[in-house]
Amino acid sequence: MTSDIPLQILGGISAREFLRDYWQKKPLLIRQAIPDFQNPLSPDELAGLSLEEEVESRLVIEHGDSPWELRRGPFAEDIYQQLPERDWTLLVQAVDQLVPEVAELLQHFRFLPNWRIDDVMISYAAPGGGVGPHFDNYDVFLLQAHGQRRWRIGQMCDSESPLLEHGDLRILADFQGTDEWVLEPGDMLYLPPRLAHFGTAEDACMTYSVGFRAPSAAEVLTHFTDFLAQFLPDEERYSDADLQPAEDPHQIQSDALKRLRALLDEHMGDERLLLTWFGQFMTEPRYPERVEGPEIDSDELLSALEDGAVLVRNPAARLAWSEVDIGLLLFASGQSRLLPAHLQPLLKLICSAEALHVENLSQWLNDEDGRNLLWQLVKQGSLEFADE
Numbered sequence: 529m530t531s532d533i534p535l536q537i538l539g540g541i542s543a544r545e546f547l548r549d550y551w552q553k554k555p556l557l558i559r560q561a562i563p564d565f566q567n568p569l570s571p572d573e574l575a576g577l578s579l580e581e582e583v584e585s586r587l588v589i590e591h592g593d594s595p596w597e598l599r600r601g602p603f604a605e606d607i608y609q610q611l612p613e614r615d616w617t618l619l620v621q622a623v624d625q626l627v628p629e630v631a632e633l634l635q636h637f638r639f640l641p642n643w644r645i646d647d648v649m650i651s652y653a654a655p656g657g658g659v660g661p662h663f664d665n666y667d668v669f670l671l672q673a674h675g676q677r678r679w680r681i682g683q684m685c686d687s688e689s690p691l692l693e694h695g696d697l698r699i700l701a702d703f704q705g706t707d708e709w710v711l712e713p714g715d716m717l718y719l720p721p722r723l724a725h726f727g728t729a730e731d732a733c734m735t736y737s738v739g740f741r742a743p744s745a746a747e748v749l750t751h752f753t754d755f756l757a758q759f760l761p762d763e764e765r766y767s768d769a770d771l772q773p774a775e776d777p778h779q780i781q782s783d784a785l786k787r788l789r790a791l792l793d794e795h796m797g798d799e800r801l802l803l804t805w806f807g808q809f810m811t812e813p814r815y816p817e818r819v820e821g822p823e824i825d826s827d828e829l830l831s832a833l834e835d836g837a838v839l840v841r842n843p844a845a846r847l848a849w850s851e852v853d854i855g856l857l858l859f860a861s862g863q864s865r866l867l868p869a870h871l872q873p874l875l876k877l878i879c880s881a882e883a884l885h886v887e888n889l890s891q892w893l894n895d896e897d898g899r900n901l902l903w904q905l906v907k908q909g910s911l912e913f914a915d916e
Contacts, residue, residue, distance in 0.1 A: 543639035568629030653729035661703035675733025682724035807859030818844035
């Protein structure tokens with residue numbers, strides 16, 4: 529089985545071993561996870577991205593106006609001439625959506641569900657730079673891309689862990705270091721959720737952070753119940769047709785809670801609705817404004833493909849699919865579509881192929897359901913023409 533093949537990205541252990549022994553359990557240091565790593569983005573290019581209006585970026589300066597100062601981009605062109613020589617960090621989110629060569633790095637992580645991957649954040653740090661000791665509530669792979677960074681790991685944390693008083697940054701007030709390593713380009717450190725860690729640049733360095741989506745229980749309950757409510761008629765309410773005479777009219781009896789739980793279970797237990805909500809929630813784009821399609825009709829799309837046009841996935845879009853009892857569900861950038869079962873090969877192709885063109889779409893361009901699906905995804909913006 530492919531899951532038992534040793535993987536270089538995991539230091540020679542298999543995906544099955546990693547998921548069994550490390551994933552969400554303990555850290556793993558991987559020397560030369562990507563041997564002879566070639567950084568696809570220079571520090572100047574990363575700084576250039578931070579000047580753009582549509583790019584989410586931050587600067588953390590350890591010795592600014594306060595012990596830890598946070599500034600949010602976009603930044604002016606002269607900002608980097610004004611910074612000190614050390615002790616600051618630039619962080620740029622979702623660089624995989626902006627630089628195809630960075631997005632290609634995610635191919636190394638295909639042993640994990642693609643819909644769980646959030647984005648690739650890239651940081652550049654001047655010597656001594658860092659964002660302080662902290663913890664995340666999600667898994668993260670930290671790939672060293674340029675220079676050296678010293679990573680220290682510490683205790684497991686939770687919402688009760690004391691933090692420094694800061695309006696913008698969640699910095700641990702008490703970091704209890706246990707291990708530390710210096711990472712070189714190509715080295716990678718995996719960290720499970722809630723593990724305290726503290727990175728410091730030994731010299732000018734760049735680090736790629738592959739983060740994962742992990743909705744909180746509060747988000748699940750809030751968003752799913754909001755989603756569910758839109759399908760429930762107003763007349764469906766708490767009822768007690770079997771009510772017995774009250775011995776004390778002020779007491780809430782246990783049978784009232786049983787009726788209430790039955791009302792909740794009836795709807796919360798609908799697996800198809802839960803799947804529909806979950807697929808839509810997990811494929812919501814981080815930046816919805818980047819997923820906008822053109823005004824095009826089905827015949828225009830077909831004609832363009834026959835003339836040699838190539839479709840690719842919008843790097844800001846998210847796609848996933850699942851099987852249900854009445855067909856297939858495709859989740860595309862926060863929307864869902866119920867599709868006939870015979871489109872399963874097309875769904876797999878759309879989600880995995882590097883490009884879609886008349887050669888690999890030939891059997892589907894004569895299928896009305898297949899043609900319509902491609903057209904809907906182009907209109908939505910989840911698929912786009914390669915030259916855009």
